[in-house]
Amino acid sequence: MRASWDIFCNVIDNYGDIGVAWRLARGLASEHGLAVRLWVDDLHAFQRIWPAVDPDAETQRCAGVDVCAWRTPFADVAPAHVVIEAFGCALPDSYLEAMASQSLPPAWINLEYLSAESWVAAHHGLPSPHPRLPLTKYFFFPGYTPETGGLLIEPGLPACRDAFRHGATTPFWRQLGLEPPMPDELRVSLFAYENPALPALLDAWAAEARPLTCLVPEGRVIPQLKAWLKEPDLQAGDVAERGALRLRILPFSDQDAYDRLLWACDLNFVRGEDSCVRAQAAARPLVWQAYPQAGRAHWDKLDALLARYADGLDRDVAQAVGDLWRGWNGVPGAPTLAHSWSAWRCRQGGIDAHARAWAAHLGTLGRLTDTLVDFAENKIK
Numbered sequence: 001m002r003a004s005w006d007i008f009c010n011v012i013d014n015y016g017d018i019g020v021a022w023r024l025a026r027g028l029a030s031e032h033g034l035a036v037r038l039w040v041d042d043l044h045a046f047q048r049i050w051p052a053v054d055p056d057a058e059t060q061r062c063a064g065v066d067v068c069a070w071r072t073p074f075a076d077v078a079p080a081h082v083v084i085e086a087f088g089c090a091l092p093d094s095y096l097e098a099m100a101s102q103s104l105p106p107a108w109i110n111l112e113y114l115s116a117e118s119w120v121a122a123h124h125g126l127p128s129p130h131p132r133l134p135l136t137k138y139f140f141f142p143g144y145t146p147e148t149g150g151l152l153i154e155p156g157l158p159a160c161r162d163a164f165r166h167g168a169t170t171p172f173w174r175q176l177g178l179e180p181p182m183p184d185e186l187r188v189s190l191f192a193y194e195n196p197a198l199p200a201l202l203d204a205w206a207a208e209a210r211p212l213t214c215l216v217p218e219g220r221v222i223p224q225l226k227a228w229l230k231e232p233d234l235q236a237g238d239v240a241e242r243g244a245l246r247l248r249i250l251p252f253s254d255q256d257a258y259d260r261l262l263w264a265c266d267l268n269f270v271r272g273e274d275s276c277v278r279a280q281a282a283a284r285p286l287v288w289q290a291y292p293q294a295g296r297a298h299w300d301k302l303d304a305l306l307a308r309y310a311d312g313l314d315r316d317v318a319q320a321v322g323d324l325w326r327g328w329n330g331v332p333g334a335p336t337l338a339h340s341w342s343a344w345r346c347r348q349g350g351i352d353a354h355a356r357a358w359a360a361h362l363g364t365l366g367r368l369t370d371t372l373v374d375f376a377e378n379k380i381k
Contacts, residue, residue, distance in 0.1 A: 003081035003107075003380060004035040008070065010089040011042035016291070018046050019274040021086040022065075023152055023255065024111070027369040029064035031154065034373075037080065041070040050254055082376040085110045085137070100133040107379035108135055109372070114142040114151070114273045116304040121147035125375065140375065142368050144308050149375075150366030152274075153281050158363065161263050161282065169264050176250065177237070178213070181266075185211040189265045191258075191275055192221050192289050197328050199228050200337035206243030207338075214245060215261065218252045225249075266352075269328070280309075283359035285321075285351045287328050302329055309358060317350040319343070 005028060009021035018040060025038040040046050043055040046067075054060050058069050068075070074092035079099045083106045085091060091099075099106050110128075124141040142149045164172070170180050181187050186208075192198070198221060205212045216225065218236050225247065226234045234240070236251040253261070258275070262268050262282035270279040271289040279286040288305065290298035306325055310318040320343040326334035334340070344351065 002032070002034055003377060004037075005082045005084065005376075006037050006039060006080035006106075007084040007086060008039045008089055008091060009041070009086040011040060011045040015045060015049055016272040016274055017087050017089075018042075019049055019255065020111075020152065021084075022046070022050060023274065024084075024086075024369065024372075025065045026063050027152065027154055027367075028373070031367075031369050032373055035066075035080075036064075037066045037068050039068050039070040043067075043069055048252055079106050081380055082107045082109070084372075087111065087113060096130075096133060096135070100130075100135055104380065105135055107376040108137045109140045109376060110137055111372075112139055112141045114277065115301050116144050116308045117301060118304070121145055124148050138375070138379070140372065144305075144365060146366060149371045150368045151277055151281075151362060152368040153277065153362060154369075155367065157259075157281055158283075158359070161259075164260060164263050168260075172260055172264055176215070176248070178248070181213070182211060185213060186267065187265045188212060188214045188267045188269065189261050190214050190216045190221065190269045191219065192269055192271050193292070194220050194224060195289065195328070195330075197330060197337055198224050201328070201341065202228050202242075202245065204338045204341040206245040208244035210244060212245050214247050215250055215265065216247060217250045217258070217261075222249070276305075281359055281362055283356045285348070285355045287324055290329055299329065299331055302326070302331070313354055314350055317347045317354065320347040321351060321354075 007021055007025050009018050011018045021038060025036045028034045029036045043053055047053040047055050050062065052062055053067060060067050074094050076094070079095060079102065083091070083099065085108070088110055099108065120141045120143045123139055124143065124147060126139050128137045128139065130137065140149050142151060144151070173180050205214065216222070222234055226232070229240050229242065229247070231240060234249055236249050238249045240247045259278055259282070262279050262284060265284060268279045268282065268284055268286045269289065270276050270286055272291050276286070276288050288302065290302045292298055302325060306322050310321055313321070320340070323335050323340040324344045327337050327340045
């Protein structure tokens, strides 16, 4: 009998934590046939990325996963064989006590955030004994090297992506109320946190010589778009135009629909962790917005990923990619967005080719579900 798994997730304001936890839970169930319970403290927020979720149900079955409401006081349940703390969320005290009372304690793993920084490999898999209970927690880092836990990309993704591009893009555009793009049109998706750089980027797009359509899922940048457009209201389904730029607001979508948007667009602006990985796997150019952190630590994360992503690129192409990423993230000394965007457009052919090669490279780095299962099952043998 395979091990049972409990995954605990606190929903943070940007949906990133629940996005990763839900993708992991689905992968463990579908790829490895595991019994997975996902404990979530905010089912209403979870419903935004997976509409089938009933936010009022205590327990429910979704995509092969038992989704459970994480309430206080916590339910009286037997711990699973493997317990995942997503991103350091604190387990309920009663659950910890139940873990410690088992004759064979569960494999307890803290799933950390993804980073391309070099220190990650040295910390991957390190133990942390509980100060009071006979339990040991292990830190597990996703990453971009074989010494880390790999990436959360399912094995069938490249085939699904390529099949979509070869036969489903036109129906997809029409489903969104758009005709297929014109031969000289650029289509860009924009999923972002609030960003002081946004008006300058919109100005550059409006000044384009060729048409540019920007597709914006509902979210935190809508107030900035309203201010730039001088529109009192902007909601899903609305279209606004200025110069060469056409903006279309999309409803907040589930994970699978968002994948299709990434596959269909020519360029994807993404934020955080989950959408960044999905954009890389989409084999399209991307611009990443790192989650802002105290002490500007997110700039180190940005530079670390850029160093890996641009390795081996032609110097001018690498410069164009790096300048646009740094300008979008407000890194001091970066060129203006107008200059960076112009340079990016001039190097677009090389950037497109690299995006396809990079997506293929990701398949050599190991899958997070596989490495996590191997690690956990070795701990409970």
